[in-house]
Amino acid sequence: MKVKKLQNLIGFALMLVLMVSCGGDQNGSTGPLGAGGAAQKAYVAPGELDEFYAFLSGGFSGQLAVYGLPSGRLLKVIPVFSVDAEKAYGFNEETKPMLETSHGFIPWDDSHHPELSQTNGVPDGRWIFINGNNTPRIARIDLTTFETVEIIELPNSGGNHSSPFTTENTEYVVAGTRFGVPVPQQDMAIDEYAGKFKGALSFVKIADDGRMDIAFQILMPGFNYDLAHSGKGLSHGWTFFSSYNTEESNTLLEVEASKNDKDFIAAINWKLAEQYIAEGNFEEMNSSYLRNFYDEHTQMATTEKMNTVKVLKPEDCPGLVYFLPCPKSPHGVDVDPTGEYIIGNGKLSAELTVHSFTKMLAAIEQEDFEDERYGIPVLNFDATMAGIVKSTGLGPLHTEFDDKGNAYTTFFISSEVIKWKVGTWEVLDRVPCYYSVGHLMIPGGDSREPAGKYLLAMNKITKDRYLPTGPEVNQSAQLFDISGEKMELILDFPTVGEPHYAQGIAADVIMNNSKQTYKLEENMHPHAIRSEEETKVVREGNVVRVYMTSIRSHFAPDNIEGIKVGDEVYFHVTNLEQEYDVPHGFAVMGARTSELLIMPGQTETLLWRPQYPGVIPFYCSDFCSALHQEMQGYIRVSAQNTSPEIKWSVGIDE
Numbered sequence: 001m002k003v004k005k006l007q008n009l010i011g012f013a014l015m016l017v018l019m020v021s022c023g024g025d026q027n028g029s030t031g032p033l034g035a036g037g038a039a040q041k042a043y044v045a046p047g048e049l050d051e052f053y054a055f056l057s058g059g060f061s062g063q064l065a066v067y068g069l070p071s072g073r074l075l076k077v078i079p080v081f082s083v084d085a086e087k088a089y090g091f092n093e094e095t096k097p098m099l100e101t102s103h104g105f106i107p108w109d110d111s112h113h114p115e116l117s118q119t120n121g122v123p124d125g126r127w128i129f130i131n132g133n134n135t136p137r138i139a140r141i142d143l144t145t146f147e148t149v150e151i152i153e154l155p156n157s158g159g160n161h162s163s164p165f166t167t168e169n170t171e172y173v174v175a176g177t178r179f180g181v182p183v184p185q186q187d188m189a190i191d192e193y194a195g196k197f198k199g200a201l202s203f204v205k206i207a208d209d210g211r212m213d214i215a216f217q218i219l220m221p222g223f224n225y226d227l228a229h230s231g232k233g234l235s236h237g238w239t240f241f242s243s244y245n246t247e248e249s250n251t252l253l254e255v256e257a258s259k260n261d262k263d264f265i266a267a268i269n270w271k272l273a274e275q276y277i278a279e280g281n282f283e284e285m286n287s288s289y290l291r292n293f294y295d296e297h298t299q300m301a302t303t304e305k306m307n308t309v310k311v312l313k314p315e316d317c318p319g320l321v322y323f324l325p326c327p328k329s330p331h332g333v334d335v336d337p338t339g340e341y342i343i344g345n346g347k348l349s350a351e352l353t354v355h356s357f358t359k360m361l362a363a364i365e366q367e368d369f370e371d372e373r374y375g376i377p378v379l380n381f382d383a384t385m386a387g388i389v390k391s392t393g394l395g396p397l398h399t400e401f402d403d404k405g406n407a408y409t410t411f412f413i414s415s416e417v418i419k420w421k422v423g424t425w426e427v428l429d430r431v432p433c434y435y436s437v438g439h440l441m442i443p444g445g446d447s448r449e450p451a452g453k454y455l456l457a458m459n460k461i462t463k464d465r466y467l468p469t470g471p472e473v474n475q476s477a478q479l480f481d482i483s484g485e486k487m488e489l490i491l492d493f494p495t496v497g498e499p500h501y502a503q504g505i506a507a508d509v510i511m512n513n514s515k516q517t518y519k520l521e522e523n524m525h526p527h528a529i530r531s532e533e534e535t536k537v538v539r540e541g542n543v544v545r546v547y548m549t550s551i552r553s554h555f556a557p558d559n560i561e562g563i564k565v566g567d568e569v570y571f572h573v574t575n576l577e578q579e580y581d582v583p584h585g586f587a588v589m590g591a592r593t594s595e596l597l598i599m600p601g602q603t604e605t606l607l608w609r610p611q612y613p614g615v616i617p618f619y620c621s622d623f624c625s626a627l628h629q630e631m632q633g634y635i636r637v638s639a640q641n642t643s644p645e646i647k648w649s650v651g652i653d654e
């Protein structure tokens, strides 16, 4: 993407919008000229493509939204943990198993942190993972199809917030319980929390083909684990989890969990954990949890029940876990591109504490401990400290990095992003955010190779930024140009749901692998057919299977008779198209589910239970051609106590 001159009305209109919305006088840009320059920087001309993909979690939407940067164009919403009628996710028979859990079918979750797979500490564009915060799960999305292909449940956990941060070569993605809970779950008094509730940290192994499997859990004290990041470079082999409520309170946490002056960052030596596992120094615990996998060849999701998990106990595994004290209630824990610095964002303090990995190893070596909690050594605060960023901001949450040795931290309470120098800890620049910024994202900004061109701030409060839409306004994202010394606001756009975290990656790492069609000859769906000649309607007791095809602009068959009230009718619809971007829809009047949206070469299934005798229409719900409106048909439904002959047809016999 090249920066284009503003030469047309669209550009001029955009410039006006930006002048009004950012006032033109923030962040050092002065008046209309500054705003115009900002508009130019975010402007991607019609027909041109963005430079980066940005993946923003949907929070309470349960989904993952994909945007282009710098334009802020919404490219796709990927359904992950919530049913999505637009794409039939969780509604068609193929994807229903994706949302099965040990609690049953759950149509929703709270998705917080997308995390790209990495190779050598650099995002590689193969997959993106995201956590389910409510019913603890991790999902994997295939970035050739932008579809959710696997969801694994996390046992022994209550909430899954500090997840799914990846290790340097995607050996693992991690998870940590947000809530201390009894492990195993049992009926016990809530006020027995302290000492009895536990906090499981999970290490989920990622196979070469992406498949997820819980390698082990570490049964930690019942603190609340908030965020995590894995080491890189020299700290490869370690993962760091921030925690709050080290007070182990079970009530009024806003007061009770803020009593201790310091909470902890738990440093986990996962290479050593692998060794303990190999040596058999673990407990095999009965825990039931589900793993759901969508097979691209059969185009079906299946659910697998798992029954045990390997558990490591820190008190039995010396050297596995150390606590780094951190100013109270840290949110993000972030590791700089070299892997040397571990930044604790103590959200109730003004300062950022930077720990040194090298000093941490030395303190461990010298057993420079100031305390011990449940057999876990607490390292001397001063011994591991590399420096303090005296920002004068309030409420630091999350830090990412650029390619020039700078760090950028969001401050929720003072609503700003502060830029500081790694190593000297001096504050270089600050910009306000509108309003109450949570996380930020720099493409590659939590990896070994940050792009250092744009910074996206995700704000919790929007208020007056957009036209009002009733009591709720969408959350806002603000894009800053960080290529110069001063950060400059260049775009402000509303988001889908509430983004808690994001990832960004250069477009060309992903776009060239993007799938355009599913090959019909590779369609191994058990109910697929490959031509109109194979279409049929088959009765098996009260189950009727309609093997149907779609192609511009008709279904085959489009007249079906012999269906009865009380039947379960499965429409297995194969889209015969083999051309990019030609899906067909399929919708039946009165079906208690969504439409189908079938990609070229795919088969999807809609279940319908006819309620009364009559003639029921169906049609294509996706505008596919000039004769899309004609793409329709009928199903004749007879009374339950009749024996109508099954008949199907398309067109008139000559």
Ligand code: CUA
Binding pocket: 552, 553, 583, 584, 585, 620, 621, 622, 623, 624, 625, 628, 629, 631
């Ligand atoms: Cu097929 Cu509209």
